[in-house]
Amino acid sequence: MKRYITTPIYYVNDVPHIGHAYTTIIADSAARYFRLKGYDTFFLTGTDEHGQKIEEAAKKRGKSPKEYADEISAKFRSLWDEFEISYDKFIRTTDPEHIKGVQKAFEIMYNKGDIYKGTYEGHYCISCESFFPESQLIDNEFCPDCGKETSIVKEESYFFKLSKYQERLLELYRNEEKFVLPKSKKNEVIRFVESGLQDLSITRTSFSWGIPLPPSINDPKHVMYVWLDALLNYITALGYGTDESLMHYWPADYHLVGKDILRFHAVYWPAFLMSLELDTPKHIATHGWWTRNGEKMSKSKGNVVDPKAVADAYGLENFRYFLLREVPFGQDGDFSQKALIDRINNDLGNDLGNLLNRIIGMSGKYFDFEIDSKDVAKYHQNELDAMQQILDSLDGLVEDMKWNRYLEELWKILTIANKAIDTYTPWTKMKEGKEDEAMALVALVANILAKVAVMLHPVMPKTTQTIAQALGFTIDRNAMQRLIEQKELLEAFTIQKIPPLFPKIEEPLMVEKKQEKKEEKKEDLISIDDFFKTSIKVGTIIEAQEVKKSKKLLLLQVDLGEEKPRQIVAGIKEFYAPEDLIGKQVCVVANLKPAKLMGYVSEGMILAAKDEDGLSLVTPEAKKVNGTPVR
Known part of the structure; x- marks a missing residue:
């Protein structure tokens, strides 16, 4: 059994922001989950480094495109390493193996007759590296994706016969109900394809920073369209066109993407694969955008969220939990320190951390920290059944990338534990001399914490390992098998005292930049001489x-x-x-x-x-x- 999970390769025109972190942390959590489940998992991320936008950005900074790309790519890799993202490969589109693989793919599609030479004239957005028909423009001039002004460009180009694959794409969407996740996003893709596909311009002659065409085609003034280059990374990373020893991971199980690049992944990419006679990916999992305190993020407003600054202030694992819990997958989310603090204090501090503290306290007071699960089923089968019902539902939520719901359901198990303490009051049982019942209750809660820790591990790997060690075990594939799949309970163990995991946060830990009110612009006064x-x-x-x-x-x-x-x-x-x-x-x-x-x-x-x-x-x-x- 295998799982192949990818993030988009991030464009090196800017440093990492919260949107990049969100996508990467979702992918990382999924990879960690599938590894726990025993899947042979391959997790890919990387950087997209070609195109006119990079060439222009480098020129402004007095650098070569490669120097500039090296610098920004290193920032992404460094942050993911600092965040302990468990990727198996970090690909760069400037890698020699990638370039060879892309040239091979171009050659195959060209020889098949799916690529032909012509002339393109249309509205081009440099920011999005895309042409748009006039019917899609805003006010007949502005880019429908980023809102920036387009310019009319006429140049010789090679075209991919996208129109040839229109019906096959619609058939794919009909046959694969979950090809696009969440399913609501698939309707957008279907409407776009049904409106009619035009052949796609896939080379440029107006700049040189890109992958040249294969030597066999011998047309040196052309470089490949950045999106053709970028999308092929998902197979060149597996050795397509060079050493294909990893191609057994294809097709991808999950491409994690933002909603702004859904069309490229759900329309262009499967069409390219159909031309190459390769399988299409199983799921394009599409998430929304993040705002800050209800406002769209922008450099000019100074409100772009730096993921490293948040992780440094509040803890990386708390940040991971917040991102996955705060917003339903596919919808836009809002970042605020208040919302983050509420999640840490309430979900993590009160519900999870406090429950562990209560069990450590009660087991120490009544049983010298020794806990034995032998009578849990005898006294608490109803609670065990309710917990198991929730645990059985979690796998399907991961398969659909519904991490918000996954964590929501997981927290219901903690509610079962807290309710059991309040209902059965172990301190009363001890007074009544019912030590077996009190021990069963404490052991029930310890087992609930253990199972929650295993299932929370993909999202908060270090925190949950600390919980597990306090409960006398280590989270690994064996723990997943025993505690979750085989529904076993913990063997008798000595619980360890640990410091509180989630100290209460009383006030924001990051200084917010105040938005200065711009004074109304006054007319500049000039003299009569002026x-x-x-x-x-x-x-x-x-x-x-x-x-x-x-x-x-x-x-x-x-x-x-x-x-x-x-x-x-x-x-x-x-x-x-x-x-x-x-x-x-x-x-x-x-x-x-x-x-x-x-x-x-x-x-x-x-x-x-x-x-x-x-x-x-x-x-x-x-x-x-x-x-x-x-x-």
Whole structure:
């Protein structure tokens, strides 16, 4: 039995944040769970290091793309090592083996006829490294994923025949009910595919930081589309195209991804695999985004959550518990110190830690710390049955990546224990001379704590090992078999006294950056001399034409009474047709330094006024001689 679990490979345009930590900790918890269950488990993470965005970021910092990628990739790996993430491999898309595997895949798809050469013209978002059809743009201009401005790009490109696989993809979604988790997200994917798939541009010529095409194709000006490169990491990490000794782990059981990259994993990736005649992954497990104190995180607001800072302040394992418990998988979650403190004080401190303290105290007071389970079933079969019913439900919740529900159900077992203490009052039993019943109650709670510790171990590995050692055992595959699968109870043992696991937190441990209220911007006052430095003249538009690759710009020739007309590039295409401007008089800032826009030199600026009703050019009330100054 095997399990293959992956995180996305993280793009090295920024340092790790809470979203990266969330995905990685879910994947790590799943890997730890499956190892406890006896599965041969392979856990992959890594970094995605090619593309125009990386090339530009490196250039701004005066570094080569590889130097920049090395630096950021090391930060991810260092944090995951510090967080003791139990990955089996950390892949980088700059690894030579990955590059060879990607080139082999490209060659196979090309020889099969699934890749062909053509020309692409469309709206390109540098931030998302993606082309978008006009129908998907916001306001016909902005990226539907990140909201940033797109630019029209025309370049030679190789295309993948994505449209060829439309029906096979829809068949996949129909046949595999849980291909996308949670199931609600699958409907989004189906709607996207049913709307019609266009062939996918998979190479670029406008930058060079990417994987070159295979030597057999011999087209050196092209590099591969970053998403084709990145998605193939899931098989190149197993040796695809080089040493394929790990390919027996394929197909992946779980690709953990954020909702912003669902389309790439649930549409493009299975289509690539179909072309390569490889099995598709079993589950694309899709989680939501994190906000902070109800607000979207952004660098400009200074409210991005640094996972290392939180772990350092509150404890890594407490942070792990909070991330998995706080939000249902697939939904957006909100990070606040108050919510984290509440989870630590109540769930961990009161429910779990205090229960262990009570049992240590009672066993010491009544039984010299010796605990024996021999009579638990005799007096507490109902509690054992209720606990077992919950334990039996947990495996299915992990299979569906419902970690929030998993922890919720696990905590119900702690409720059974606390209720049993309050119901059977062992101190009363001792007074009545019913020592066997008191021992059975203490042993019941000890066994509940032991079984909860085993099942909580994937989320809080160090904390639960401490609990287990206090209860006289070690959490490993053997403990999972005995205590959970074979439903055994603890053998007689001496409980160990340990310090409280979750000291109460009275106030926030991290200083929140206060958001300064921005003062209302006042008009900058200038002197009359400053104003007269600007030369504004009346001119007549004598020619007007569209700037073809732009949605906003028109190219104008304006007569200002000078020896030759001025060429001016103006962003008024949305409001004026070129033919309506011929002969129109306008006011022009005539002493601006020339600027180059979309390849055209602009020698001035036309004045206009814009409000919610649209844009109007500033024109003289009556016709004036061209070149007349505006005072």
